[in-house]
Amino acid sequence: MRESDVGARAALVSSDAQLVRRCLAGEEAAWEEIVRQYSRRVYNLAYRFTGNRAAAEDLTQEVFLRLYRTLEQYDPREGDLANWLMRVARNLIIDEYRRRARTPTEAGEDLGDHEYHLRADERDDPHALVERRELSELIHAALAKLSPELRACVILRDLEGLSYQ
Secondary structure: OOHHHHHHHHHHHHHHHHHHHHHHOOOHHHHHHHHHHHHHHHHHHHHHHHOOHHHHHHHHHHHHHHHHHHHHHOOHHHOOHHHHHHHHHHHHHHHHHHHHOOOOOOOOOOHHHHHHHOOHHHHHOHHHHHHHHHHHHHHHHHHHOOOHHHHHHHHHHHHOOOOOO
């Protein structure tokens, strides 16, 4: 890791720690900032895992409820808030999957929800939109064949860009 990367990471962790401290002190704006910064990322993870808009919205709410109840457990010495939050999200999603003991929805069932993944220029190009949807269907079909644990690893690493740690 380069020195500039280390410095940027330390600043991010420090900023996260301050945000969490403010939230734990009862500052409503701090909690709103956490939700604003991370809700789309959590929703995308939940959606990629479930393939269902309603289930992803429910899981996103559950993740933030759990986060709120366990925020005092966040330790900035162990990494930034985003990684901790995504670990909480992944664990909750896997737990929910096991609890429901059901198979994921069919790939492509809820394709209308994929628009949030598209860049503005892709929304203007019908060919790019069709290609993007076809790719999304293939990805969902492949992910549906994986175990919940392996699916979470693939989603977090390859689709969300997180490290294996």
